Amino acid sequence: MTNVTVKVGLASCGVAAGAMEVYEVLRHYQQSGAAIDLQQTACIGMCFEEPIVELSGGTLGTLSLGKVEPERIADWVEDYRRGELPQANIILAEKQEATRNSLLDGQTRIVLRNCGVIDPKSIAAYEAAGGYIALQKALSMKPEDIVEEVKSSGLRGRGGAGFSTGLKWSFAARAKGPKKYVVCNADEGDPGAFMDRSTLEGDPHNVIEGMIIGAYAMGADEGYIYCRAEYPMAIAHLKIAIEAAKAKGYLGKHIMGTDFNFELHIKEGAGAFVCGEETALMQSIEGKRGMPTIRPPFPAESGLWGCPTNINNVETWANITWIITNGADEFRKIGTDKSPGTKVFALAGKIAGSGLIEVPMGIPLKDIIYKVGGGMKTEKPFKAVQMGGPSGGCIPASLLDTIVDYDSINATGAIMGSGGMVVMDEGTCMVDVARFFLNFTQNESCGKCTFCRIGTRRMLEILTRITEGKGEMEDITRLEELATNIIKGSLCGLGQTAPNPVLTTLRYFRDEYLAHIQDKRCPAGVCTSLLRFEVIEDKCIGCTACARKCPVACISGSVKQVHKIDQEKCIRCGACFSACKFNAIRKG
Amino acid sequence: MEQDFSQLDAILGMYRGKPGILIPLMQEAQNLLGYLSKDAMRYIAQKMNxxxxxxxxxxxxxxxxxxxxxxxxxxxxxxxxxxxxxxxxGIKEALVEAMQLEKGEDTTKDMNFTLMEVACLGCCSLAPVIMIDDTTYGKLTPEAIPGILERYAFVEEQ
Incomplete structure (x- = not known):
C-alpha cells in the first residue's frame, strides 16, 4: 500500500460540523500502525460540505470527501490506499468526475490561494508555498517603488469603500513623523460575512507578510491587528504565526539582515460593531470608547496616538504579497479596468453552495449564484441577494446581470461592502429583513450623532409596526425622510449607510411594504402577527394530526371530517402547519 | 471598599505605564473576577490613576x-x-425555554448558563448557530437544544 497524505479541514466551520472527531479517529487509525501522513489545514471554502477530508498520494490522484462520517473515514482511507474508489461523497477529484468539481472552475484564487491547502500553523508550509519571497523582493526595492507598484496595480480597499490602496499608502508614506503605524482591520462585524475569519484562520502569514511589506513601504515600525474576540481560532493562529515569524527573523529588529525593524501586536476587539470604522478602531486600540472622530485630520496624518497611521482591511493586506511577487501588470489582467483583481465573498443563506469563494471582479452576480454557488438550496425561487451587510442593500432578481465591481454594485443602491452575500428566497420577507438590519444598526450606533442615534430607532419603530400590521401609508414617506436625514446628519459610515437596507427594499420590493400596510398580509409568511392559518377543505382528510398538536386547542373536527381553525383563539404558532402531512393547511 | 481586590494587583502591575492598556487590562480583570463590579472598577481606577x-x-x-x-x-x-x-x-425560544429564563433574565438560577445574543459568529454556512464557551454548534433545530445544553449540565455534576 502506498503512503498517502490525509488532510483534515479544521477551520471554525469544519470544527463546528464535527471535523475534530474525524481528526481524532484518523489519529487513532494512524497510531494503530497505518502509514498515513496526517495533516491539518483550514477552510477550502465549501463550508456546506464540512467536515472535509482530502486524500492524496494514491493512484487515484487527489480526492476530497465531503460530509465525512467519523465512523466510516478509516475504511474510506483504507480503500483509497488500496487504489479503490471510496464509496463516499466525493466532492472534488483530480482524475474522476466529482459533484463539486465545477464550483472551483469559476474562481480565481489570490487571497485564498493557500487556504485549505497548507497547514496554517506551520511557517515551513507557508514558506514551501512561496511564502516570504515577496518580502525578500520588497526589501530589495526602494520603499517609494513599492508604493508605486501597489498604486499601479489598481488595488482598491476591500473593506467596502473601495478607495485606492496605493494612494492611501502614498499619503502615509509622505506624512512626516518619527513614528508611524500600520493597522490591519480584522473587526469583521457585518452579520453574514466571514471572509476575514477564514483568511486569518487559513493563511495568517500571508496577511502578516503583506503588513511587513506595507510597513517597510510607508516607513512604519509598529503595527496592530485589530481582531474580533468572537474569532478565537483566528487569534490563536495569528499568535502562532507572529511568534514563528519572529523566530525566523521576518519580524523584529533587522528584518532579513536589513536595517528595517517592525513589531506587530494583536488587539482583541471587545464587541462593538462601530470599531470597524477606522477612527473608532484607533480610539479602541488606544483603550477608549470606540467612537468615530471627525476627519480631517485623516489617519494618514494623525492616527494612533497622533502619529501617521495606515489602516487596511484583512483582504487588502492579503493581496499585497501576490502583487509584489507577480507585479502590478499581472494583477491588472484579472478583473475589470476600474476594479482589478479578485473579490472574496462569503456566500450564505438559501444557497446550495454556501461557503467562501474568490472570483474575478467583473463576474455577473447570476454566475456567482448559479454557477460558483451551485444555485438555490431548495425549490423556492430566488428573491434577492443582500450585499454589504447593514450598510448594503438587497439586489432583486431583475438586476442579477449586474457585474461585480465597486461602481456597478453601488449603482444598484447596495454596496460591495466587505463581501458578505446572503441569498434570500421567496420565503424571506423583505420588510422583516429591513427591520432586522435597522435593529442591528440602532443597537450598534455609538450614540455620538443625534440622527444616527435617534433616527435609526424611529425607523426601527416604524418598521416594527409595519411588520405587526399596524403600519399606515404615511409611514413610507416617514421612512424615506428619516433615511435622507440620517445619511446627511451622521459623521461616520455606520450612520451614513444605515438606511440603505430600507431604501433598497423600498425601491425594489415596495409591493411587499404595501401588502403589509394595506392588505395586512405578509406575502412570505414570516411576520407572525400577520399570519393566518386555514384548513384547505379539499385536501383535509380528517386525520386529527393538527388538532392534537395545537397547543391552544383551537382546531375543531372529528376523525375523517374536515377540520376548522378558530381564528380568534389561534396564536399563529404554526404547529398545525408542520404537523399536516397532506399540505392541507394554508399559511399566508 | 469592603471587598478585597488585591488579586488584581499582579495584572495591574503588568500594565502600569503602558499606552492603550485599559481594554486588555479590563478583559483580564474580568477573566479573573467573572464580571466587573462598580467596586472592582473603582479599585482599578484608584490603583492605575x-x-x-x-x-x-x-x-x-x-x-x-x-x-x-x-x-x-x-x-x-x-x-x-x-x-x-x-x-x-426559534432557536432562541428553545434556549430560553430549556434554561427556564424569566423575561428580562439572561442567567439561569443555578448560575450554570448565561445567554447572550451576538451579531454574527461568522459560521453563516452552518446557520443557525450557537456557541457555548469556545465550541460552535451549527445547523441547529429547536429540538436539538435541550440535548446540547444537557452535555454541559452533565459535566458539572461530575
Whole structure:
C-alpha cells in the first residue's frame, strides 16, 4: 500500500460540523500502525460540505470527501490506499468526475490561494508555498517603488469603500513623523460575512507578510491587528504565526539582515460593531470608547496616538504579497479596468453552495449564484441577494446581470461592502429583513450623532409596526425622510449607510411594504402577527394530526371530517402547519 | 471598599505605564473576577490613576464587559443575517425555554448558563448557530437544544 497524505479541514466551520472527531479517529487509525501522513489545514471554502477530508498520494490522484462520517473515514482511507474508489461523497477529484468539481472552475484564487491547502500553523508550509519571497523582493526595492507598484496595480480597499490602496499608502508614506503605524482591520462585524475569519484562520502569514511589506513601504515600525474576540481560532493562529515569524527573523529588529525593524501586536476587539470604522478602531486600540472622530485630520496624518497611521482591511493586506511577487501588470489582467483583481465573498443563506469563494471582479452576480454557488438550496425561487451587510442593500432578481465591481454594485443602491452575500428566497420577507438590519444598526450606533442615534430607532419603530400590521401609508414617506436625514446628519459610515437596507427594499420590493400596510398580509409568511392559518377543505382528510398538536386547542373536527381553525383563539404558532402531512393547511 | 481586590494587583502591575492598556487590562480583570463590579472598577481606577468614569465608560460601551455575575457557561446565540433567515428566533425560544429564563433574565438560577445574543459568529454556512464557551454548534433545530445544553449540565455534576 502506498503512503498517502490525509488532510483534515479544521477551520471554525469544519470544527463546528464535527471535523475534530474525524481528526481524532484518523489519529487513532494512524497510531494503530497505518502509514498515513496526517495533516491539518483550514477552510477550502465549501463550508456546506464540512467536515472535509482530502486524500492524496494514491493512484487515484487527489480526492476530497465531503460530509465525512467519523465512523466510516478509516475504511474510506483504507480503500483509497488500496487504489479503490471510496464509496463516499466525493466532492472534488483530480482524475474522476466529482459533484463539486465545477464550483472551483469559476474562481480565481489570490487571497485564498493557500487556504485549505497548507497547514496554517506551520511557517515551513507557508514558506514551501512561496511564502516570504515577496518580502525578500520588497526589501530589495526602494520603499517609494513599492508604493508605486501597489498604486499601479489598481488595488482598491476591500473593506467596502473601495478607495485606492496605493494612494492611501502614498499619503502615509509622505506624512512626516518619527513614528508611524500600520493597522490591519480584522473587526469583521457585518452579520453574514466571514471572509476575514477564514483568511486569518487559513493563511495568517500571508496577511502578516503583506503588513511587513506595507510597513517597510510607508516607513512604519509598529503595527496592530485589530481582531474580533468572537474569532478565537483566528487569534490563536495569528499568535502562532507572529511568534514563528519572529523566530525566523521576518519580524523584529533587522528584518532579513536589513536595517528595517517592525513589531506587530494583536488587539482583541471587545464587541462593538462601530470599531470597524477606522477612527473608532484607533480610539479602541488606544483603550477608549470606540467612537468615530471627525476627519480631517485623516489617519494618514494623525492616527494612533497622533502619529501617521495606515489602516487596511484583512483582504487588502492579503493581496499585497501576490502583487509584489507577480507585479502590478499581472494583477491588472484579472478583473475589470476600474476594479482589478479578485473579490472574496462569503456566500450564505438559501444557497446550495454556501461557503467562501474568490472570483474575478467583473463576474455577473447570476454566475456567482448559479454557477460558483451551485444555485438555490431548495425549490423556492430566488428573491434577492443582500450585499454589504447593514450598510448594503438587497439586489432583486431583475438586476442579477449586474457585474461585480465597486461602481456597478453601488449603482444598484447596495454596496460591495466587505463581501458578505446572503441569498434570500421567496420565503424571506423583505420588510422583516429591513427591520432586522435597522435593529442591528440602532443597537450598534455609538450614540455620538443625534440622527444616527435617534433616527435609526424611529425607523426601527416604524418598521416594527409595519411588520405587526399596524403600519399606515404615511409611514413610507416617514421612512424615506428619516433615511435622507440620517445619511446627511451622521459623521461616520455606520450612520451614513444605515438606511440603505430600507431604501433598497423600498425601491425594489415596495409591493411587499404595501401588502403589509394595506392588505395586512405578509406575502412570505414570516411576520407572525400577520399570519393566518386555514384548513384547505379539499385536501383535509380528517386525520386529527393538527388538532392534537395545537397547543391552544383551537382546531375543531372529528376523525375523517374536515377540520376548522378558530381564528380568534389561534396564536399563529404554526404547529398545525408542520404537523399536516397532506399540505392541507394554508399559511399566508 | 469592603471587598478585597488585591488579586488584581499582579495584572495591574503588568500594565502600569503602558499606552492603550485599559481594554486588555479590563478583559483580564474580568477573566479573573467573572464580571466587573462598580467596586472592582473603582479599585482599578484608584490603583492605575485612571478616572473611574473612563473605566465605566469603556465597560458600558463594549458588549464584552459584564457588570453582573455571569453563568459558568456562556451561550452565545448568533443573530446574524444568515441565522436570522434560518429561524434563529426559534432557536432562541428553545434556549430560553430549556434554561427556564424569566423575561428580562439572561442567567439561569443555578448560575450554570448565561445567554447572550451576538451579531454574527461568522459560521453563516452552518446557520443557525450557537456557541457555548469556545465550541460552535451549527445547523441547529429547536429540538436539538435541550440535548446540547444537557452535555454541559452533565459535566458539572461530575
Amino acid at each position: 485612571i478616572p473611574a468614569a473612563d473605566i465605566y465608560g469603556v465597560a458600558t460601551f463594549y458588549s464584552m464587559f459584564k457588570l453582573k455575575p455571569q453563568g459558568k457557561h456562556i451561550v452565545r446565540i448568533c443573530k446574524g443575517t444568515a441565522c436570522h433567515v434560518s429561524d434563529a428566533d
